Amino acid sequence: MNTQTELLTIQEVAEATGLSVHTLRYYERIGLIHSIGRAQNTHRRYSMDDVGWIEFLKKLRATGMPIHQMLRYAELQRMGDETLPERLEMLKELRRNVEAHMAELQEHLKVIQYKIELYGELLAERTP
């Protein structure tokens, strides 16, 4: 167990989040993650809040939000409550995009499904 509030090394955060240590440092460098606290030896020590934020970032990425937009969101977050409306708008736009993307995937899935059935039938004919 750790000192007070359970601080994690970059290795541990990499394992916990599935991001590589390279990516964690990269995200911090570009400003996606605010400056992480350091131990006396300059090594990073991540708080649980940090890990929570990283998990949220992962979700944004997985929904297809480009890094520059995530950067904007992170910036707004750091600016405090007066940026709530803009962040809300970003999330709503993201929701629209994800819903549209899912609808598109659904359509494509139908075509794939159709082709699978067609191929199945053709195969049944060839090897009766």
Add this chain to the structure above:
Amino acid sequence: MNTQTELLTIQEVAEATGLSVHTLRYYERIGLIHSIGRAQNTHRRYSMDDVGWIEFLKKLRATGMPIHQMLRYAELQRMGDETLPERLEMLKELRRNVEAHMAELQEHLKVIQYKIELYGELLAERTP
């Protein structure tokens, strides 16, 4: 109207499919599209079958299939009916992947939805 079976120029196909002429030539170069017929002046002339294949390629891409797999599929297609089983397997794998991806998006959508509601409430408090 064109000669016999309505052949299209690369420009026309670009407009019809939404791919750029650059991308159309690129796809042909790497083997995603078989060699397109030429007019006397060496200019490409696309048949309706060609356009249909390109539309199918677009769907594969839109579902996230990487180019190297699409290449494999195109290769199998050209090899004829004895490759039906492998193509069927590829399509089934694609279906699994798309379904998994959609499920993941659905989960992320929930989190986004939750945050949107949370932010909405916070905003309502701040500006009553």
Add this chain to the structure above:
DNA sequence: TCTTGACTTAGAGTGCGCTCTAAGTTGTAG
């Protein structure tokens, strides 16, 4: 004391999927 290994930084390199450029040919309009 020495080695090992986990960390640090700045910056270079990679893979993907295009996207663009340069230089040349061709066919039609004026």
Add this chain to the structure above:
DNA sequence: CTACAACTTAGAGCGCACTCTAAGTCAAGA
């Protein structure tokens, strides 16, 4: 006859999101 637009090729370049390298620091264990 000339100008122009649309095409052709081979190959270079680009944006994104990482991913890796080199060189250095530091702390703990043999």
